[in-house]
Amino acid sequence: MRVPPHPDPTSARRPGDRSQNPPPVSPAPLQRPGGKDTAMGSLGRKSSGDMTGRFLHVFILAGLLAAAVGGEASPGGGGGARRDDRVMVCYFGSWAVYRPGAGRFDVEDIDTDICTHLIYGFAGLKADTHEIVSLDPYNDLDVNYGKGAFKRFTGLKKLNPDLKTLLAIGGWNEGSSKYSQMAATEDSRAKFITSCVLFLQKFGFDGLDLDWEYPTLRGGKPEDKLNFALLLDEMRSRFDKQGLMLTAAVSAGEATIDAAYNVSALVRNLDFVHLMAYDLHGTWEQYAHHHSPLYAYAGDKGGNLKLNVDYAVQYWLKLGVPETKLVLGIGLYGRCFTLARADQHDVYSPSYQPGLPGPYTRSPGMQGFNEICESEGREAWTVVRDTHMVSPFAYRERQWCGYDDVQSVETKASYIVSLGLAGAMVWSIETDDFHGNCHAGPFPLITTIRTTVHSAMPSLSSLSLFDIWISVAEPRSGSTNTVCHREGFNTDPKDCTAFYSCHQVGDHWQVYHFQCAPGTVFVEDLQTCDFAQDHQDLCVNNSYSYHHQNPNSIDYDYEVDQNRLNKVPKAKKTDFLEKMKRFEKKLKEISEAAFLDTTQASVKTRTVEIPAKDDASKRSQHRQAKKLRMMKKKSNKNGPEGLY
Secondary structure (H helix, E strand, O other): OOOOOOOOOOOOOOOOOOOOOOOOOOOOOOOOOOEOOEEEEEHOOOOOHHHHHHHHHHHHHHHOOOOOOOOOOOOOOOOOOOOHHHHHEEEEEHHHHOOOOOHHOOHHOOOOOOOOOEEEEEEEOOOOOEEEEEOOOHHHHHOOOOOOHHHHHHHHHHOOOOOEEEEEEEOOHHHOHHHHHOOHHHHHHHHHHHHHHHHHHHHHOOEEEEEEEOOOOOOOOOOOOHHHHHHHHHHHHHHHHHHHHHHHHEOOOHHHHHHHOHHHHHHOOOOOOEOOOOOOOOOOOOOOOOOOOOOOOOOOOOOHHHHHHHHHHHHHHOOOOOOOOOOEEEOEEEEEEEEEOOOOOOOOOOEEEEEOOOOOOOOEEEEEEHHHHHHHHHHHOEEEEOOOOEEEEEOOOOOOOOOOOHHHHHHHHHHHHEEEEEEEEEEEHOOOOOOOOOOOOOHHHHHHHHHHHHHHHOHHHHHOOOOOOOOEEEOOOOEOOOOOOOEEEEEEEEEEEEEEEEEEEEEEEEEEEEOOOOOEEEEOOEEEEEEEHHHHHOOOOOEEEEEEEEOOOEEEEEEHHHHHHHHHHHHHHHHHHHHHHHHHHHHHHHHHHHOOOOOOOOOOOOOOOOOOOOHHHHHHHHHHHHHHHHHHHHHHHOOOOOOO
């Protein structure tokens, strides 16, 4: 019988970029003031209030206004990924098969329909031959009574032919020195590349994910940056001939990025750049802090202002990585601390020991989301949502964990959509609530991320004026839900050019109101806005308005008579579009000011009751609304053209 390895040989996959502490900097330009809020929530614990609304105000301005009609690319230049093209990359920590009880997770536990790309972690590098090798032959291979996980993993494509399976090589525990030696000469690089091609083909993988942590650091050499670029060039040439994908997991720390990567080499050679936007803080520090905050915490200073998701994303885009190649990584786990004092439990509270290990991962200082949510269900934890960080932290006595939950991953997924990024990546699938013990179904985090990035509207940076124009209005008053008949996007029954985004949170709905672009209506069957002339049965009115959050006037209203627009000569239409482009340019110039002023009108959430499932009148409401639209269509069939 094979003795299992250390409970989780790479559960602490990568403790951030602590090899080089970022130098102090001036305050980040996108830092926004705010605070935290606690109130009684579900599971008998405390949770917070209106964080999501503040964030949506930010991402609507940043991603949807600043890069809209003018067609100007954001710093990455790729124009943004459309929703159907966005990837959902899921890493699989193969050692989860050795976890005890309900934490055990094997290849067959993977849901093949929730991820577009699966990555097996990890293979390693043989130092003396520079060849790729299995790190766990008993589990990975099918020889000597092995379990054959490699082939079982790639065999998942039989269940979903669209699925891509890749193999990751490296990881934190592999270190850097072996990879530095391999990349040092053309001959050693050639040996490595040849071994990779043969290895991938033997086991049926679609490509390789390079997880060298990190070139030039942790035992590496200064010339690693150049040698890694050469390695990528040479791998791309060979991989193209074999039809293999090539991706890489990269750091979120500015100092590490500058030291380790030739960004142009990454851009020209990689199919996707997987940004590890987590482990930005951890128990190597002397205080508690969230390891993956979306934005800087209000108390962050100096180099810590750079240790957040948004800073990392914007920095990679600034360096030239196209949005269409940048995949944002989200951690499905928490970094946990033992506080010095139970009565000091805020961010930056003193902590000199890691948090207690979870029952499955058994690794001090970290717990999977499944462990955290189960613990919250059993014990009285206080959950705090900070309006800057977005992701929550929870404390109980002297234990403190910062993690992501369903609400925060949805916000991060919306952030992905707003910037037009290539998609989302998660580390890792086996620490999601895969049994569904805490939620209505299994894999709630991954499901929420994928649903959001695939059903949410595309970023305006990739769209023309009439594709879509999202703006957010005040929620309608009232506490009873009359608009949400399902999770996701729902038609506004009073305005065919608008729709609601409905998200079930416990026994309530969280609702946001959106407006389509000029000349478009919301088509629920398509879950998007489409040209009005193609859906004249959906509307009964022929004028509408859309709104912008203008930092000078809070709401900017611009009325458009669609009938008149449809009938004007082409030349005048062109003039109208040019006016809109100039208007958008002006918005872009002033949008940064809006980031700095959260006193302006922001998106608000409302909580409404879910109609009882046996309430026939509620269930039939949507069908009745559709019938009414059809009747009005018939009565107005000779009415004016355009938007009804």
